[in-house]
Amino acid sequence: KNQVEQSPQSLIILEGKNCTLQCNYTVSPFSNLRWYKQDTGRGPVSLTIMTFSENTKSNGRYTATLDADTKQSSLHITASQLSDSASYICVAAYSGAGSYQLTFGKGTKLSVIP
Amino acid sequence: DVKVTQSSRYLVKRTGEKVFLECVQDMDHENMFWYRQDPGLGLRLIYFSYDVKMKEKGDIPEGYSVSREKKERFSLILESASTNQTSMYLCASRRRTGSYEQYFGPGTRLTVT
Numbered sequence: 001k002n003q004v005e006q007s008p009q010s011l012i013i014l015e016g017k018n019c020t021l022q023c024n025y026t027v028s029p030f031s032n033l034r035w036y037k038q039d040t041g042r043g044p045v046s047l048t049i050m051t052f053s054e055n056t057k058s059n060g061r062y063t064a065t066l067d068a069d070t071k072q073s074s075l076h077i078t079a080s081q082l083s084d085s086a087s088y089i090c091v092a093a094y095s096g097a098g099s100y101q102l103t104f105g106k107g108t109k110l111s112v113i114p
Numbered sequence: 115d116v117k118v119t120q121s122s123r124y125l126v127k128r129t130g131e132k133v134f135l136e137c138v139q140d141m142d143h144e145n146m147f148w149y150r151q152d153p154g155l156g157l158r159l160i161y162f163s164y165d166v167k168m169k170e171k172g173d174i175p176e177g178y179s180v181s182r183e184k185k186e187r188f189s190l191i192l193e194s195a196s197t198n199q200t201s202m203y204l205c206a207s208r209r210r211t212g213s214y215e216q217y218f219g220p221g222t223r224l225t226v227t
Contacts, residue, residue, distance in 0.1 A: 031214070032214050034214070034216075036218075041202075041221070041223070042220055042221060043118075043204050043206075043218035043219050043220045043221045044157075044204070044218045045218070046215060046216070046217075049214050049215065089156070089157070093214065101159075102159075102216070104156045104157040104158075105156060106154065106155065106156040107156060
């Protein structure tokens with residue numbers, strides 16, 4: 001069964017600190033992995049998309065890594081800001097037999113406090 | 115700038131009412147999706163469409179139907195709303211080939227009383 005597990009479920013950090021969110025996935029055949037940021041009451045917004053041949057991708061203070069062998073990804077946030085408070089959703093895409101589907105993790109809720 | 119819009123941000127309906135949620139995208143995308151999002155469950159796919167008048171069931175289609183009469187518009191219909199359909203509903207669109215990017219609308223928070 002295709003699954004995406006994220007950890008931790010929630011996280012509180014001080015403004016200015018770094019943090020790393022984890023994602024383990026089991027989808028087959030794997031196509032790509034993406035991270036979304038979702039502010040409270042809003043739709044998700046894409047941060048990064050990585051295919052199996054990419055092992056790191058940055059978007060400003062956000063850096064995602066992908067290890068396709070161990071089926072793990074992480075999202076590192078550098079010098080956190082109050083506006084980083086949001087849920088971060090890991091999504092694994094699989095493609096096969098003419099279909100292309102996304103499997104969503106349940107998200108990590110990040111709170112950045114002053 | 116890409117855009118997916120949804121007809122309402124907040125909606126309150128009574129049990130048994132017929133509810134229409136509208137989604138419009140201006141990116142000429144072939145694929146459109148409806149998800150619901152509940153605490154602790156993440157996003158779950160209700161229905162999707164890969165072309166006009168085409169529709170496919172997602173993981174949780176029961177109690178819902180959809181309509182896609184025009185490429186830019188994808189409607190979600192709750193024939194007889196029930197309290198367990200209280201949720202956040204998210205529409206998304208994506209090009210069929212090429213870019214993997216999937217764009218989401220702002221969401222509709224539906225409450226059924």
